[in-house]
Amino acid sequence: MKKNRIDVVTLGCSKNLVDSEMLMKQLLANGYTVKHDPDKPEGEIVVINTCGFIGDAKEESINTILGFAEAKKNRKLNQLFVMGCLSERYMEELKAEIPEVDRFYGKFGWKGLISDLGKSFRKDVEYERALTTPAHxxxxxxxxxxxxxxxxxxxxxxxxxxxxxxxxxxxxxxxxxxxxxxxxxxxxxxxxxxxxxxxxxxxxxxxxxxxxxxxxxxxxxxxxxxxxxxxxxxxxxxxxxxxxxxxxxxxxxxxxxxxxxxxxxxxxxxxxxxxxxxxxxxxxxxxxxxxxxxxxxxxxxxxxxxxxxxxxxxxxxxxxxxxxxxxxxxxxxxxxxxxxxxxxxxxxxxxxxxxxxxxxxxxxxxSKIGQTFSVIIDREDTDYYIGRTQYDSPEVDPEVLISKDTPLNKGDIYNVIITQAEPFDLYGNIVI
Known part of the structure; x- marks a missing residue:
């Protein structure tokens, strides 16, 4: 357990992600070390931003809360806070069922978390965010x-x-x-x-x-x-x-x-x-x-x-x-x-x-094989650079896998000729 570190876990949609990013900026401005969706949570404080849209999303949120509640009982973290849509909708039920949670906040009540930590809401960074997405x-x-x-x-x-x-x-x-x-x-x-x-x-x-x-x-x-x-x-x-x-x-x-x-x-x-x-x-x-x-x-x-x-x-x-x-x-x-x-x-x-x-x-x-598209590079893995065309949104749409013959910079846009297609992915080479 790392002192002065807060782990923020975000469930649900990109709108929730923006809320988490705004919270994280406030936490950073108040001197905390903050990690988002860490593979191995190690903070003394955990904040879970929940989704309550449909049954599967609610189940995932509840299971995540229960998992961290168990960690708190086992003294692997000191404080556990829950915010977002699920707690907006089921605040009283959650309080009764999961008493290990120190405090629940609704969809728009997360600013109260700052004061509950004994810190001040920083108006100078009110509309700023600590981005969790790639920098571009x-x-x-x-x-x-x-x-x-x-x-x-x-x-x-x-x-x-x-x-x-x-x-x-x-x-x-x-x-x-x-x-x-x-x-x-x-x-x-x-x-x-x-x-x-x-x-x-x-x-x-x-x-x-x-x-x-x-x-x-x-x-x-x-x-x-x-x-x-x-x-x-x-x-x-x-x-x-x-x-x-x-x-x-x-x-x-x-x-x-x-x-x-x-x-x-x-x-x-x-x-x-x-x-x-x-x-x-x-x-x-x-x-x-x-x-x-x-x-x-x-x-x-x-x-x-x-x-x-x-x-x-x-x-x-x-x-x-x-x-x-x-x-x-x-x-x-x-x-x-x-x-x-x-x-x-x-x-x-x-x-x-x-x-x-x-x-x-x-x-x-x-139908895109042989055509050239502008592609923004999101990341690279062992075999490919991975990017998207203007027709593709992150996380939900097809990606373009580009051979690593030429070094590319993440966040830059390159012309790529499509050489191969699958139902949900394209393959291509840089146009020199």
Missing amino acids: YAYLKISEGCNRACSYCSIPIMTGRHNSRPMEEIVAEVQSLVAQGVKEFQIIAQDLSYYGIDRYKEMKLPELIERISDVKGVEWIRLHYAYPAKFPYDLLRVIRERDNVCKYLDIALQHISDNMLSKMRRGITKQETIDLVKRIREEVPGIHLRTTFLVGHPGEAEEDFEELMEFAKDAQFERMGAFPYSNEEGTFAYEKYEDNIPETVKQERMDMLMAIQERVSLNINE
Whole structure:
């Protein structure tokens, strides 16, 4: 156990990661040594930033807390703190069940941890972060919360209503991160499309992205988690016109049948969804779309799923993920519907969708053989340098494995010709 060291463990999404990075900056500013997700936790204090989105995520969070609670009982650490979405949602239950935890904090209450450690919250670094990502890229959270009313989603229960950050504050953070060497920004929010409506009374995402794009030193901007209903179409002009805005959009569609879109309370129809995808592709030629589908929601009949599979085949999404319905207490679906689709059927449907996507992804990747792409280098292993094109986000999208014939620098962008393709990876050589 190392004195004055705090280990921070982050579970869940990139939005949680940003919160952890802000906490870590405060801890460092107060004189602590801080490690993030260490292979071997050795700190006298551990902070766990939890996820509470769906069943599997909640189980992982609880198991992680229990593991560190046991370590505390065995005197392998002195203090254990828990923050994030799970404790926001189940604060009282967790306090009763896991008394070994010294203090629980909600999603937005982590600043209290600083004072509970006997330290002061440092206003001079309030918007700064200790990056856990490679030095050349960072996640940039532009809002919190969500005003949508999707039937299955527990996130608004934990995060509250949509709260856009001021544009000036976001741009100042970008400038600060660029000064630290960051050149690639993953723009994240629970709902990008809604940005600005609460604060400025109109959709401001296009203007915000233009202002970020104008910051000298910003080389790539990538957009995550747009909402399809009432989509801000002017954003497509920005993606098309700005060279440093990647031709990439993450937009979760969740389903395609009118029956399921209605039951899920998505605020959009099948035809409107098809028209949206068509318009995005027409206005931004070459764009790569990432989407997510939800299977096994109450009321999903075989014909609904068949319709979804046909849509996945026809739409040819460059990137696609799927997840099974999780019956989350407090949601509309939990209160109104019976969770009557067996878990085995949910898993089968997810596997069938992903099998379709594997074939789609292979065809798309094979079409890139012989083409040259700009690739940013993230890391190297024994055999390859590993990077990404503008069409690939860290952690979730395909990577480009580059032969080590030529020495490359991490964080630099190189021209790479694609020589080989697999469903979820590309191989290539540097263009000299």
